Amino acid sequence: MTEQLVWSFRENNKSLEESVLLLGNKGAQLVEMTRIGLPVPPAFTISTNACRSYLSNKKKWPADLEKQVKQKIVELEKEINRKLGDTENPLLVSVRSGSFISMPGMMETILNLGLNDATVKGLAQKTNNPRMAWDSYRRLIQMFGDVVLGIDSALFEGLLTKAKQKKGTEFDTELEEGDLKELVLHYKKLVKEKTKKEFPQDIWEQLRLAINAVFDSWNADRAIAYRRIHNLQEGAGTGVTIQAMVFGNKGEHSATGVAFSRNPSTGEKGLYGEFLVNAQGEDVVAGVRTPQPIVELEKFNLELFERLKRIAVLLEKHYKEMQDFEFTIENGKLFLLQTRTGKRTAQAAIKIAIDMVKEKLISKEEAVLQIDANQLNHVLHKQLKPAAKKSAQLLATGLAASPGAAIGKVVFSAQEALHESEKDPSTPLILVRPETSPEDIEGISIAKGILTSTGGLTSHAAVVARGMGKPCVSGCDAIVINEENGSFFVQSNGDSVTVKAGEWLSLDGGMGEVFLGKLDVEAPSLSGDFATLMDWADFFRKLEVRTNADTPKDASVAKNFGAEGIGLCRTEHMFFDKDRLPIMRQMIMADSPEKRKKALEKLLPFQRKDFEGLFEVMNGLPVTIRLLDPPLHEFLPKTKEEMQALASEMNVSIEFVRKINNSLKEFNPMLGFRGCRLGVVFPEITKMQIRAVFEAALNAQRNGIKATPEIEIPLVAFEKEFDIILELVKKIALKLDPKESVDYKIGCMIEVPRSALIADKLAKKSDFFSFGTNDLTQTTLGFSRDDTGKFIAAYKDKKVFDWDPFVSIDEIGVGALMQIAVEKARESNPEIEIGICGEHGGDPRSVEFCHKLGLDNVSCSPYRVPIARLAAAQAAIKEKLA
Amino acid sequence: MTEQLVWSFRENNKSLEESVLLLGNKGAQLVEMTRIGLPVPPAFTISTNACRSYLSNKKKWPADLEKQVKQKIVELEKEINRKLGDTENPLLVSVRSGSFISMPGMMETILNLGLNDATVKGLAQKTNNPRMAWDSYRRLIQMFGDVVLGIDSALFEGLLTKAKQKKGTEFDTELEEGDLKELVLHYKKLVKEKTKKEFPQDIWEQLRLAINAVFDSWNADRAIAYRRIHNLQEGAGTGVTIQAMVFGNKGEHSATGVAFSRNPSTGEKGLYGEFLVNAQGEDVVAGVRTPQPIVELEKFNLELFERLKRIAVLLEKHYKEMQDFEFTIENGKLFLLQTRTGKRTAQAAIKIAIDMVKEKLISKEEAVLQIDANQLNHVLHKQLKPAAKKSAQLLATGLAASPGAAIGKVVFSAQEALHESEKDPSTPLILVRPETSPEDIEGISIAKGILTSTGGLTSHAAVVARGMGKPCVSGCDAIVINEENGSFFVQSNGDSVTVKAGEWLSLDGGMGEVFLGKLDVEAPSLSGDFATLMDWADFFRKLEVRTNADTPKDASVAKNFGAEGIGLCRTEHMFFDKDRLPIMRQMIMADSPEKRKKALEKLLPFQRKDFEGLFEVMNGLPVTIRLLDPPLHEFLPKTKEEMQALASEMNVSIEFVRKINNSLKEFNPMLGFRGCRLGVVFPEITKMQIRAVFEAALNAQRNGIKATPEIEIPLVAFEKEFDIILELVKKIALKLDPKESVDYKIGCMIEVPRSALIADKLAKKSDFFSFGTNDLTQTTLGFSRDDTGKFIAAYKDKKVFDWDPFVSIDEIGVGALMQIAVEKARESNPEIEIGICGEHGGDPRSVEFCHKLGLDNVSCSPYRVPIARLAAAQAAIKEKLA
Numbered sequence A, B: 001m002t003e004q005l006v007w008s009f010r011e012n013n014k015s016l017e018e019s020v021l022l023l024g025n026k027g028a029q030l031v032e033m034t035r036i037g038l039p040v041p042p043a044f045t046i047s048t049n050a051c052r053s054y055l056s057n058k059k060k061w062p063a064d065l066e067k068q069v070k071q072k073i074v075e076l077e078k079e080i081n082r083k084l085g086d087t088e089n090p091l092l093v094s095v096r097s098g099s100f101i102s103m104p105g106m107m108e109t110i111l112n113l114g115l116n117d118a119t120v121k122g123l124a125q126k127t128n129n130p131r132m133a134w135d136s137y138r139r140l141i142q143m144f145g146d147v148v149l150g151i152d153s154a155l156f157e158g159l160l161t162k163a164k165q166k167k168g169t170e171f172d173t174e175l176e177e178g179d180l181k182e183l184v185l186h187y188k189k190l191v192k193e194k195t196k197k198e199f200p201q202d203i204w205e206q207l208r209l210a211i212n213a214v215f216d217s218w219n220a221d222r223a224i225a226y227r228r229i230h231n232l233q234e235g236a237g238t239g240v241t242i243q244a245m246v247f248g249n250k251g252e253h254s255a256t257g258v259a260f261s262r263n264p265s266t267g268e269k270g271l272y273g274e275f276l277v278n279a280q281g282e283d284v285v286a287g288v289r290t291p292q293p294i295v296e297l298e299k300f301n302l303e304l305f306e307r308l309k310r311i312a313v314l315l316e317k318h319y320k321e322m323q324d325f326e327f328t329i330e331n332g333k334l335f336l337l338q339t340r341t342g343k344r345t346a347q348a349a350i351k352i353a354i355d356m357v358k359e360k361l362i363s364k365e366e367a368v369l370q371i372d373a374n375q376l377n378h379v380l381h382k383q384l385k386p387a388a389k390k391s392a393q394l395l396a397t398g399l400a401a402s403p404g405a406a407i408g409k410v411v412f413s414a415q416e417a418l419h420e421s422e423k424d425p426s427t428p429l430i431l432v433r434p435e436t437s438p439e440d441i442e443g444i445s446i447a448k449g450i451l452t453s454t455g456g457l458t459s460h461a462a463v464v465a466r467g468m469g470k471p472c473v474s475g476c477d478a479i480v481i482n483e484e485n486g487s488f489f490v491q492s493n494g495d496s497v498t499v500k501a502g503e504w505l506s507l508d509g510g511m512g513e514v515f516l517g518k519l520d521v522e523a524p525s526l527s528g529d530f531a532t533l534m535d536w537a538d539f540f541r542k543l544e545v546r547t548n549a550d551t552p553k554d555a556s557v558a559k560n561f562g563a564e565g566i567g568l569c570r571t572e573h574m575f576f577d578k579d580r581l582p583i584m585r586q587m588i589m590a591d592s593p594e595k596r597k598k599a600l601e602k603l604l605p606f607q608r609k610d611f612e613g614l615f616e617v618m619n620g621l622p623v624t625i626r627l628l629d630p631p632l633h634e635f636l637p638k639t640k641e642e643m644q645a646l647a648s649e650m651n652v653s654i655e656f657v658r659k660i661n662n663s664l665k666e667f668n669p670m671l672g673f674r675g676c677r678l679g680v681v682f683p684e685i686t687k688m689q690i691r692a693v694f695e696a697a698l699n700a701q702r703n704g705i706k707a708t709p710e711i712e713i714p715l716v717a718f719e720k721e722f723d724i725i726l727e728l729v730k731k732i733a734l735k736l737d738p739k740e741s742v743d744y745k746i747g748c749m750i751e752v753p754r755s756a757l758i759a760d761k762l763a764k765k766s767d768f769f770s771f772g773t774n775d776l777t778q779t780t781l782g783f784s785r786d787d788t789g790k791f792i793a794a795y796k797d798k799k800v801f802d803w804d805p806f807v808s809i810d811e812i813g814v815g816a817l818m819q820i821a822v823e824k825a826r827e828s829n830p831e832i833e834i835g836i837c838g839e840h841g842g843d844p845r846s847v848e849f850c851h852k853l854g855l856d857n858v859s860c861s862p863y864r865v866p867i868a869r870l871a872a873a874q875a876a877i878k879e880k881l882a
Helices: A016-035 A049-056 A065-080 A117-126 A130-148 A153-167 A177-195 A205-217 A221-229 A281-286 A294-300 A300-318 A346-358 A364-370 A373-380 A384-391 A412-425 A438-446 A458-467 A528-540 A554-559 A571-576 A581-589 A593-618 A639-651 A654-663 A676-681 A684-700 A719-735 A753-757 A759-767 A772-783 A792-797 A812-826 A842-852 A861-879 B016-037 B048-054 B065-080 B119-127 B130-148 B153-167 B179-197 B203-217 B220-227 B281-286 B292-300 B301-318 B346-357 B364-370 B374-378 B388-392 B414-423 B438-448 B460-468 B528-541 B552-560 B573-576 B583-587 B591-617 B640-650 B654-664 B678-680 B685-701 B719-734 B751-755 B759-765 B775-781 B792-797 B814-826 B843-852 B862-881
Strands: A004-008 A043-046 A095-096 A109-113 A239-244 A255-262 A269-277 A323-330 A334-341 A393-398 A399-402 A403-410 A429-433 A449-452 A473-476 A480-482 A487-492 A495-500 A504-508 A513-516 A544-548 A566-570 A622-625 A708-713 A744-751 A767-773 A833-836 A857-860 B006-008 B043-046 B095-097 B111-112 B238-246 B255-262 B269-277 B323-330 B333-341 B395-399 B398-401 B404-412 B429-433 B449-452 B470-472 B480-482 B489-493 B495-500 B503-510 B515-516 B544-548 B566-570 B622-626 B708-712 B743-748 B768-771 B835-836 B856-861
Touching: A004 A065, A016 A043, A016 A095, A016 A239, A016 A281, A016 A334, A016 A544, A049 A205, A049 A239, A109 A130, A109 A205, A109 B622, A130 A153, A130 A177, A130 A205, A177 A495, A177 A772, A205 A239, A239 A294, A239 A429, A239 A759, A255 A294, A255 A300, A255 A346, A269 A294, A269 A300, A281 B719, A300 A323, A300 A334, A346 A364, A346 A373, A346 A528, A364 A528, A364 A861, A373 A842, A373 A861, A393 A495, A393 B292, A393 B678, A399 A458, A403 A412, A403 A449, A412 A429, A429 A438, A429 A504, A438 A458, A438 A571, A438 B654, A449 A504, A458 A473, A473 A504, A528 A861, A544 A554, A544 A684, A544 A861, A554 A593, A554 A861, A566 A571, A566 A593, A566 A857, A566 B388, A571 A581, A571 A593, A581 A593, A581 A639, A581 A654, A593 A622, A593 A684, A622 A744, A639 B414, A654 B238, A676 B470, A684 A708, A684 A719, A684 A857, A684 B792, A708 A719, A708 A767, A719 A744, A719 A759, A744 A753, A744 A759, A753 A772, A753 B775, A753 B814, A759 A812, A767 A812, A772 A812, A772 B449, A772 B751, A772 B775, A772 B814, A792 B678, A792 B862, A812 A833, A812 B751, A842 A857, A842 A861, A857 A861, A861 B768, B006 B065, B016 B043, B016 B095, B016 B238, B016 B333, B016 B654, B043 B065, B048 B203, B048 B238, B065 B238, B065 B583, B095 B203, B111 B130, B111 B203, B111 B281, B111 B398, B119 B130, B130 B153, B130 B179, B130 B203, B153 B179, B203 B238, B238 B281, B238 B843, B255 B292, B255 B301, B269 B292, B269 B301, B281 B751, B292 B301, B292 B364, B301 B323, B301 B333, B346 B364, B346 B856, B364 B862, B374 B414, B374 B583, B374 B622, B374 B843, B374 B862, B395 B489, B395 B495, B398 B460, B404 B414, B404 B449, B414 B429, B414 B438, B429 B438, B438 B460, B438 B573, B449 B460, B449 B503, B470 B503, B544 B552, B544 B862, B552 B591, B566 B573, B566 B591, B566 B856, B573 B583, B573 B591, B583 B591, B583 B654, B591 B622, B591 B685, B640 B654, B678 B685, B678 B719, B685 B708, B685 B719, B708 B768, B719 B743, B743 B751, B743 B759, B751 B759, B751 B775, B751 B814, B759 B768, B759 B814, B768 B814, B775 B814, B814 B835, B814 B843, B843 B856, B843 B862, B856 B862
Parallel strands: A403 A429, A429 A449, A449 A473, A544 A566, A544 A857, A566 A622, A622 A708, A708 A744, A744 A767, A767 A833, A833 A857, B404 B429, B429 B449, B449 B470, B544 B566, B544 B856, B566 B622, B622 B708, B708 B743, B743 B768, B768 B835, B835 B856
Antiparallel strands: A004 A043, A043 A239, A095 A109, A095 A239, A255 A269, A255 A323, A323 A334, A393 A513, A399 A473, A403 A504, A480 A487, A487 A495, A504 A513, B006 B043, B043 B238, B095 B111, B095 B238, B255 B269, B255 B323, B323 B333, B395 B515, B398 B470, B404 B503, B480 B489, B489 B495, B503 B515
């Protein structure tokens, strides 16, 4: 039997889900609206199967398609008693694209198809409205010319403007029949000129070309790019809906509009939107005439307004989602042309979800699922006021590396930042760097925001900024930094702008935007609906959510965001502080264990104090402390001046400093002398850290604070590495006064494949595991995060991976190792707690994966804690529903 | 029931294997010899269990040990009718250590235990041989003082020499009773002086201290180091054998000696060894008197000589191995004191194995198992003549990085090597560098041998030299290179030696030795017994053995060594040639696809010719060609001069060259922009290489040569990477003239964990897999091979791993991933061929692992092909026997 490729609304008995896959979202929603009794003009849809067949078969229609389309046209003609191409009573149709998801960049709509030089006259006569007929014809030529024939729409607009100028009018509604006839002639001439062909007078040709244009738009660059960016599946294809036209341009009793069932900015309940009298759909979007707010419809036609309000409620009741729908009023008669889930701001999304639960429209589970966890970011940070952005100069757009608004004066180095902040600590600063390194930490911590010209979403600047909850725009390659002059240069809208140190800059880290000047901001609200949503999320989720925090300040922020402990404290970050770095360097440069111990003795009180601060903030919650991890050369001076300074401080020659520097250089630092390898070779370093942990815990306890340290061993690959560090910990624990005890745990990072493969052995001795998915991704894929810049763009383009494995866990590769580790570990130690503490811990897709793997906790940067909480709840709910 | 900790020979009914574990090898062999009827003095052995208990229990004897030892002593006393400590008829014993394997560095033997000031007189009287008694006593004090009390042996030797000087004699046999009595007094004074105690007169104390010393020697530094170097298990412990003394020092009818059942240097059958009249065992080893060759025993005592010959045959028949045994003749009576498998040269090992099969003593399987595969190395290369080495000046010893003898004039850079070889290509050269880099390839290829002052066994110099079969001594840190002066400096036996460019040097790469001057060499013989052994190995083995070879010359060497194909041709090595490097650089520097293609067009003919050469040599055998693998920056100029030269050649500014150089720099090149990533981003490079493969294959075929290329994709991590390269290959294959076809295969390297984890998917599209275990080890362990120097020594010391994972495959980690990959691959594509081509392919332990995993082939450097063939056969035989 031949496949049915064309479906009319009434014969479709499929579920909404099936319909969406078969017909695309737009077609399916029309079926749905018809089904619930809403006034939808009759129509039929060509299935996505037909599109796929066309695209994979050298743009040939599947065998039966033409026959089936003609058959449906005949049915349509019968239903509304008009005929396609009939010169007396012509049928006009719209042709619309629509895939399984709404996708800007695909061809959307052609209206008024079916008009030519002959049928336009028939329409004029039949409707007794020649103006409308000619207006529709010129619209058809314009849309068809643009969308199907690829003629620049601006050229048509130019002719339209000329016609209005000639007439001396402002609006196209003021053009009369004669003006429009003349405009049609100009339009047709333009088509001839650009395509070397006449505007097609054969209605069937119009239809065939339009359908092909919809099919082809699936593979338009913009559509492909959109699917790539949003990680949408390829190969689904688009449906083509052909619908009898209704006319919002039939005069003063006709109109067209767009409405939301709730306010998409605030979430407030009630009809929201706008409409245009005597117009067709594209006029609303085009912005030629300013539409009226939808409340004005009350005056235009009260009954219709009330009906629309009822329809909005009906739609929400049916879809259980805020709706964004299009309508047309033809001579006082209402038609619905489209509906879809409405896009909204994060604030609105939260309010709507909470309200819908109050209205008993949806369950709490559904409310939690309704929020895009990533979007939560927007409500957690101060934001630039939208109005301020509109009037400001946008200098450049880089990568949205860390969200929020930052306003400050430009500085070009960490030193400058320090210097400026010493002069006046209240001056807000924006640190602008080509890229940042661990030595910039203090500068970053002083600055309000970070702007880098190179480096991706997982560059040093981006990772550190997210960790600190500071806005960051990274990889903003439009700016050219001249560090010597203390300025950067950028081409902005044709202007050459030079920004000097001390000038004001405003960053929108959530959008990656860089503005000149000092913009206004608005504060986030974490109470009210937000708090309610988070409460619900906490009720549903099973994963514990911890935070990555190195300072009491970070820990405190995270705790406010609901963190249930510290999942990762990177002790090395504490050594970059300007009081400590010189001692750290002396420790590294020590040429005897005695000298090393002496330097370590000096570091001990600092480290102890750091830990005391963390214990105090987290009082009773777990604090996971990772032992020193980075290669030692990261702490060493880089420039000659710094080396000289260190040499003087240490009373050694600069050659000695250079020699040690050189001896610590590494070809592949990521795979080098770091992690627990440091502790195996220099146990005195580890001993100092463990002493600091225990002494801090005891001090805290003496002050009535409950300290629960979890000592974490990084980069374990061999069982014996774990044994050696464990031995050090036990020895120090044994030396404690037996009257006092510290309730500590010990565990290890699983961040190289080998540790996952011997998880059973490690688990026997571990209280906990934490997946370091950043490093695990690097080693499993053989990708250096710092070096992927050279090929990652090509890899995304060529779809080597569906998503950046440093943003969301590579489930197939890294995930497989994680699963091996979890299974082996739980079998050998059912009590073991397993978590994850890489950047992925704050990524909703990765959080869902962690839930599925059965982990106990995730840890993420403070500002992503609410996102992780929500994502964890969504994962749990999805599992329950599945 | 109390455990039996002490075993006399006669009551032992265990198998030899059980005995070895329980009593150590020495004790077990004595049991064995007793059992087959050989004359062994009565004895008993304290078990290794007792030793383990002592070592793990704070050096306390297990509860029942003293009682059991005493009981056995009583039995011994009864058997030979003497009594320990009896002043009239004293029992004397030897105390010997012996673990499951013979281990130098452990305490070996104390003789004459049981003598004191009283019993020495009894012995003198009873034996009527006062000289022997006093000689035995002074020997006891000397050995006990050295081994048990830790007094420097040289101090005793000094006293002995003084005694001889005083007497005016040359040999200690010439000392008479009175002299020896006086010497004993001096010895005892020395003991008192050094230990603040008298030499123990209590015989039981002597025995207890001696037993403890044996136990303790298990943990002596030298013993631990030996076990580490030879990868022997810890914790086994040593046995202690206590045996009634027999006396080779009873006069002119007494003697002691060491014999081999065959010549350990040549393998020739027949008694070989030496003996000393009127001596005890340690005199033979100590070299005070020069022993006589064993054939002289014929004159000494013909009957005994014949008996010894029969015993040698009997021992070989019993052990099915060449034996090394110790004997003593006491007043014309023969005793055997020890036997063990004899150490031998590689040449001897081969001859012995072959002869034993001819003698029907062992099977071919046993013959193949008898050879240490690693030792084969010694017969494959030219060797320095041992006599020449003895008389030459040994300058320094480094790491034995690549075996064989190399003699040449010193050069200090690749440029110098080129320059010298242009002046006179027949001058042999030794390249001396701090370390080598890929740019030195041509210099290395010109030189006869390589000497580096830094870098380990897997450093660049070592890997490349082994690949080329060139002798190399690496990491020779005793030499201090001054490149500017063109000389190196070394402290040799107290002399300061400076070696200038142009001076002669001789390297023994198999021993890591560096000699001054031009030493004589001898050639290897690969025919005769060697060929027979290889034939047998080939018959038994299942693994195919291929070679890693980049040039026809290497391929040809490997084919002579029995390689059955090329398992890895690294195409990048072809680009370092001086004709090609400039074009390669232009290709990399190209700022448009056109320029890149132009440079590639120039490279194509070179590459095609390379492949033609390989096809010609391997005619019909598979040739695996790996696509370009290293990061592009490896090809770029490093110095300012080189950059300037390239800029001039390309007619661009040096800034441009520097900019490209900088843009290609990487933080972690190992995990960077390399492997198939290059081909995904720059398909034109891959296309050129594939065209070169196909065109070369067609050219070869037109010349009647059978070309069977296997195209190998490096560093695959994602299925799509494979697809993209496969597509390129197919497109080019399709363009071939349909009348001609190339029988090619396509496959990929499994060298990052992710590829192992998706092996099922990759296998569906692959004809073959090849494990790149070098990189797989780096990524699985998170170890950069170039950076492990900073911690590998500590890791070996602390037993983090049992063996260097870059020498033998880490079976637990890397091996687990390999197993996952093999299982997944075979399930999805049972036809797939799986091999390995890392450095591990030539390591016997790793070859055995590959056999167990069921791989199809291993590939190794040419000079290791015979080793891999033998190791593969051994693995197959072991499996059959298991």
